[in-house]
Amino acid sequence: MTTVQLPASTHCCRLWQVDLDATPAPQAVACLSEAEWERARRFVFKRDRNRFIAAHAALRETLSTQCGIPASMLEFALGPFGKPRLVEHDGLHFNLSHSQSLALIAVCDDGEVGADVELLRPMPDAEALAETYFTPAERRALAALAPEARDRAFLCCWTRKEACLKATGIGLSVDTRGFEVGVSPDAREVAIDTADGRARLALSSFHDVQGALCAVARVLAREPAAAACRPLAPQEICA
Structure with a gap:
């Protein structure tokens, strides 16, 4: 297992990339919980099982260095939609994503964080997926690109x-066509309306990490439904 911290992490987040095909140290693997071993045993193929083990061993090692708790002592709890959090250190937020042999770990002290990584590859079903998951503006922007640029732009979005x-x-309890992120890697704020209110997030993308496209989002604020739906004051209305 090879873990490399990425430079110049954005939005108060710290990022690490992990080579999941490198063999983890035995002491790192020994820190996994029985629940993690049970999940690992469900994989049919050995390669997928080994990559799962490497990813979660790296996550435990990384979180241990960030919060000072031994990796084997870390306990996780799941949110209503399955997002894990640390039981012992609720103020340290993290997220893990992986694509084939590459994993991305994001850690943040300043708010809830989400990360995603996808290896650049041909996407023959991009148009159909975009129709299902992207906004009309995102679909138009994708269609306007040269064909050779569309796979990268699709995976970026x-x-x-x-x-x-x-x-x-x-998770997918919210329609992804209901919020705009764009098909280019510009940094921006994103607003997502949910049944409980509105979440405002800072979003960044970066490319070319071992041929992958990566995105990191951090929650800036959560507004309850009443606040999200309040009438705008005159000074807030743009001409």
């Missing part, structure tokens, strides 16, 4: 959607 959903912890 896809990772940005995923990072936002993972940061909020609501």
